[in-house]
Amino acid sequence: MATAIYCDNAVWGFTLLAIAQAMAGQATAAAETVAALRQKHPRFNLGVFRRHEPYRDAETLNRLTALLANAGLSE
Known part of the structure; x- marks a missing residue:
């Protein structure tokens, strides 16, 4: 399964x-x-990351995504 990698x-x-x-x-x-x-x-x-994170608050998800992006995780 291709998506199994993301559930690890x-x-x-x-x-x-x-x-x-x-x-x-x-x-x-x-x-x-x-x-x-x-x-x-x-x-x-x-x-x-965005698709699999259950944050209802978009601001929190955006803040966490920005931290990961700054650390080098790409789109």
């Missing part, structure tokens, strides 16, 4: 870690985490 708990662990690092001002660490995520799951991107 490791993907969400990487994204949560990168977001936490970015929020803590650890931009280099967040970029390294995103690089590791992309190495393991090269098709994962911001669009996939």
Whole structure:
């Protein structure tokens, strides 16, 4: 299944870690985490993140997406 890669708990662990690092001002660490995520799951991107995150508040989702984008996750 092509979408199974996106349900992998490791993907969400990487994204949560990168977001936490970015929020803590650890931009280099967040970029390294995103690089590791992309190495393991090269098709994962911001669009996939947006589609699979259950935030009802668009502002929160946009803020988290911006943090991941700043850390190097592409569209």
